[in-house]
Amino acid sequence: MIAAIRPATADDVDFLAELYADPDVRPFLAAAGSYGRDDVAEQVEQDPASGGLVVIEADGERAGAIAWALTNRRSRIAHVGGVAVHPRFRGRRLADDAARLLQHHLIRERGLHRLELEIYGFNERAQRHAERAGWIREGVKRKAYARDGGWVDSVLYALVEEDLEPR
Numbered sequence: 001m002i003a004a005i006r007p008a009t010a011d012d013v014d015f016l017a018e019l020y021a022d023p024d025v026r027p028f029l030a031a032a033g034s035y036g037r038d039d040v041a042e043q044v045e046q047d048p049a050s051g052g053l054v055v056i057e058a059d060g061e062r063a064g065a066i067a068w069a070l071t072n073r074r075s076r077i078a079h080v081g082g083v084a085v086h087p088r089f090r091g092r093r094l095a096d097d098a099a100r101l102l103q104h105h106l107i108r109e110r111g112l113h114r115l116e117l118e119i120y121g122f123n124e125r126a127q128r129h130a131e132r133a134g135w136i137r138e139g140v141k142r143k144a145y146a147r148d149g150g151w152v153d154s155v156l157y158a159l160v161e162e163d164l165e166p167r
Contacts, residue, residue: 003097005105008044008053008065015062016040016053024087028123033082043067051078056085056098063089066102068115076113078106083126099133100165107161114160120145121153130157134165 008016019025020035029035034043043053051069055062067082080102085095106112117135119126131137135157143151 003063003094003101004057005054005066005098005101006057007048008055010041010044012053012055012062013037013041013044016044016055016065019065019084019086020082022084022087025084028120028126029082029084053082054098054102056094058089058092058094062086063094064098066095066098068102068106070112071116076111078112078115080106080115080117083129093132095129096133099129099135103134103159103164107159107164114158117157117159119155119157120147121155127155134163135159136163 014037017035017037017040020029020040026035034040040053043051046052049070051067054066054068056064056066064085065082066080066084068078068080071077071079080099083095083099103115106115117130118141119130121140127137136159138156138158141154141156144154145152
């Protein structure tokens with residue numbers, strides 16, 4: 001199975017909204033995120049220079065998504081998040097391959113300097129994915145977010161050009 005990424009278009013909005021609403025996906029996304037159809041449509045239409053949604057494809061079929069947003073223009077820093085793979089495509093390392101493709105695209109083609117990723121401390125599957133995809137663990141924000149009536153940690157990852165795996 002070959003992973004590819006491409007910018008999301010208006011034709012992808014229903015797929016993305018359904019993906020983010022999936023009960024096997026939603027619990028692992030940021031609690032404060034906007035994942036309804038209108039919110040997804042707005043993200044798809046945003047200025048591509050400041051971020052957007054990327055569709056993950058496997059053998060030409062939509063399989064998942066990754067979001068990114070420019071958070072510091074002067075220092076060329078972007079936040080990556082909203083990594084989601086449709087349950088029927090899991091276990092094939094598509095997210096790992098897609099993350100590496102996005103890393104290379106944002107750093108080598110768009111000229112960004114630093115990419116940052118934040119994962120809930122309870123999401124061990126996402127942490128394993130991040131480490132397989134080359135992200136460097138930088139630390140933990142203890143009890144950072146209110147979630148389900150309690151406080152959860154956040155694990156911080158980042159990547160700069162020197163960390164990129166060769167293609």
